[in-house]
Amino acid sequence: EAGVAQSPRYKIIEKRQSVAFWCNPISGHATLYWYQQILGQGPKLLIQFQNNGVVDDSQLPKDRFSAERLKGVDSTLKIQPAKLEDSAVYLCASTMDLRTDTQYFGPGTRLTVL
Amino acid sequence: AQSVTQLDSQVPVFEEAPVELRCNYSSSVSVYLFWYVQYPNQGLQLLLKYLSGSTLVKGINGFEAEFNKSQTSFHLRKPSVHISDTAEYFCAVRRNSGNTPLVFGKGTRLSVIA
Numbered sequence: 071e072a073g074v075a076q077s078p079r080y081k082i083i084e085k086r087q088s089v090a091f092w093c094n095p096i097s098g099h100a101t102l103y104w105y106q107q108i109l110g111q112g113p114k115l116l117i118q119f120q121n122n123g124v125v126d127d128s129q130l131p132k133d134r135f136s137a138e139r140l141k142g143v144d145s146t147l148k149i150q151p152a153k154l155e156d157s158a159v160y161l162c163a164s165t166m167d168l169r170t171d172t173q174y175f176g177p178g179t180r181l182t183v184l
Numbered sequence: 185a186q187s188v189t190q191l192d193s194q195v196p197v198f199e200e201a202p203v204e205l206r207c208n209y210s211s212s213v214s215v216y217l218f219w220y221v222q223y224p225n226q227g228l229q230l231l232l233k234y235l236s237g238s239t240l241v242k243g244i245n246g247f248e249a250e251f252n253k254s255q256t257s258f259h260l261r262k263p264s265v266h267i268s269d270t271a272e273y274f275c276a277v278r279r280n281s282g283n284t285p286l287v288f289g290k291g292t293r294l295s296v297i298a
Contacts, residue, residue, distance in 0.1 A: 110291075172233065
């Protein structure tokens, strides 16, 4: 079974530029998560989708971050405009069983904002 | 709300020695508990989880953890570590009902020395 795919793996941009990350979850997984992992910290949930609907986006900085999951499969996370403090690894995860919550993580996208 | 404290940010240990990585959580409701491992430049992988039942949970790669409700702890142990166990380990918690996010600790860096 293929795992969670993410691209790009690395991205370097200057502040005030825009950037987008892509995630393809495991086939059949209805729930998809985006996390932000700042160096030296654990992952922090940004947004959770159930199929193509948003379940929780309470920690998403909506003035600059947006995410969508068209057709309930792939997802895109966008930052516009980026700030220095957005430098982090952005992890995508998916799960089939929401109750027991075994999440499967992708390799992440490492974003550096200069 | 739930929170997780990983008491050690770094744990160096010699190869074939035992190791314990400590995790304490805070919650006013019943929770599920998880340990994830993150190898360099990779996403997180589930080691083990406690949902209910036996308080001693066995996971992959020879790791185990014990849920102690009175101490609000979920420490991770391995009787004999290998060089390949060098990685970042994250403890995580979520309440066992409803749709609430995983809350991660800051992580413990395990370094196995030959």
